Structures are given as C-alpha cells and as structure tokens.
Amino acid sequence: MNHLVSPSILTADFGNLEKEIKMLNGSLADWIHLDIMDGVYVPNISFGFPVIEKVKMISSKPLDVHLMIADADRYIKRFREAGADILTVHYESCIHLNRTVTEIRSLGMKAGVALNPHNPVWLLKNILPYIDMVLIMTVNPGYGGQIFIEESWNKIKEMKEMIDEKGYNVLIQVDGGVDLSNARKLVEAGVNVLVVGNTVFSSSDPQGTIAALKRLD
Ligand code: DX5
Numbered sequence: 001m002n003h004l005v006s007p008s009i010l011t012a013d014f015g016n017l018e019k020e021i022k023m024l025n026g027s028l029a030d031w032i033h034l035d036i037m038d039g040v041y042v043p044n045i046s047f048g049f050p051v052i053e054k055v056k057m058i059s060s061k062p063l064d065v066h067l068m069i070a071d072a073d074r075y076i077k078r079f080r081e082a083g084a085d086i087l088t089v090h091y092e093s094c095i096h097l098n099r100t101v102t103e104i105r106s107l108g109m110k111a112g113v114a115l116n117p118h119n120p121v122w123l124l125k126n127i128l129p130y131i132d133m134v135l136i137m138t139v140n141p142g143y144g145g146q147i148f149i150e151e152s153w154n155k156i157k158e159m160k161e162m163i164d165e166k167g168y169n170v171l172i173q174v175d176g177g178v179d180l181s182n183a184r185k186l187v188e189a190g191v192n193v194l195v196v197g198n199t200v201f202s203s204s205d206p207q208g209t210i211a212a213l214k215r216l217d
C-alpha cells in the first residue's frame with residue numbers, strides 16, 4: 001500500500017485557517033490531522049468543535065481527529081457530528097476501550113488507538129481485531145515541533161510484526177517529529193500514515209513539502 005500523509009494543522013496559521021485548508025485541498029495530502037487537547041490529558045489546550053466544523057466545511061479531504069482529552073467517551077458522537085472521519089483515542093483515556101472503538105465504528109468512523117512513547121505495543125494486542133489504525137506517538141503528546149524519540153523505531157517494528165502475524169487490516173500511523181530526514185525510513189519500517197505538522201507549516205513551500213513527503217525520493 002502507498003503511504004498516506006496527514007498534515008497536522010496544530011502549527012497552521014489560525015488567523016488564515018480557510019486559506020490553510022484550501023492550500024491542503026490543493027496539495028497531495030491524503031487526510032487532515034486535527035489535534036484536540038483539553039489541558040488535562042496533556043498540558044496544552046488546542047481547539048474544539050467550532051474549528052473542526054469550519055475545517056469540515058472547507059476541506060475536501062477526510063478529517064483525521066486525534067483526541068488528547070481525558071474523557072473521550074463522553075464526546076465520541078459529538079466529534080462525528082462535527083465532521084470526524086477517523087477518530088483516534090489514547091489507550092489510557094478509555095477505561096472500556098473495546099466499547100469505545102465499537103461505538104466509534106458504529107457511528108461510521110474509522111477507529112484508531114494511540115500509544116504514548118512509554119506504552120509498550122503489546123497493550124493493543126487484544127484490541128487490534130476491532131480497530132482500523134494504531135497511532136504510535138513518536139513524541140510526548142501536547143506540542144508540535146518536538147524531537148522524534150528514537151525508541152519509536154523498535155515499537156514500529158514490534159507493532160508491524162504483531163499486525164502481520166495475524167494478518168490484521170490495521171494501519172500504523174506515526175505522529176511527532178516526522179520530517180524529510182526520517183520519512184522514508186519510517187515508511188520502509190512499515191508506517192502507513194505520516195502525521196506531519198511543523199515540517200509542512202514552517203516550510204516556505206508547504207505543498208511542495210507535502211509532495212516530497214509523498215514521493216520520498
Ligand atoms: C502532538 C500532536 C502532533 C503534532 C505533530 O501532540 O499530536 O500531531 O502536531 O507535530 P510535529 O510534526 O510538528 O511534531
């Protein structure tokens with residue numbers, strides 16, 4: 001499968017959000033990644049439903065919504081109504097994770113589960129048959145523009161082995177510190193979806209950078 005690129009708008013220019021989304025519409029981006037932070041699960045607050053709804057109105061790409069919130073279960077339906085197509089929750093934020101991902105799928109979204117850098121991959125062994133994507137956090141969640149954590153390479157390898165062993169149809173997504181220096185190696189290691197924030201939005205040519213992340217030459 002060809003890999004997907006999901007630019008994170010966390011470091012986009014929110015004063016010109018419409019322009020930024022139109023830029024992504026005209027790019028080779030596959031999805032648009034939206035980071036939802038509540039100041040409790042992570043030490044930062046980003047944005048909520050009004051922004052997602054606005055992005056949905058303008059975007060021609062699926063919305064890949066990453067919840068970094070304490071009580072994700074409370075808002076699953078609301079995120080669907082706001083426009084989420086893929087909804088990813090963190091392992092620790094859902095006590096009955098099987099119920100959560102079942103609800104996400106029953107509402108017509110793809111279900112993802114995210115692991116923090118300190119979480120071992122085997123935590124997801126028994127949920128893999130019920131989900132569409134695993135998100136391996138390659139930085140500690142909360143901020144854009146951080147450095148890629150090197151231990152992530154082992155986790156990607158282990159996760160890929162676990163998925164392939166049973167032949168599950170589950171995508172591997174990575175998020176944090178992805179740039180043009182590591183993107184090719186990540187895809188070669190088995191990553192299916194690259195989330196890229198700072199590298200795209202600090203670039204003088206964001207569409208060209210997205211094209212380079214797709215081409216990987
Ligand atoms: C971090 C977020 C990421 C972040 C990635 O908590 O989940 O999506 O925006 O940003 P970069 O690519 O700048 O590390």
Ligand code: ZN
Nearest residue numbers: 008035066175
């Ligand atoms: Zn994210």
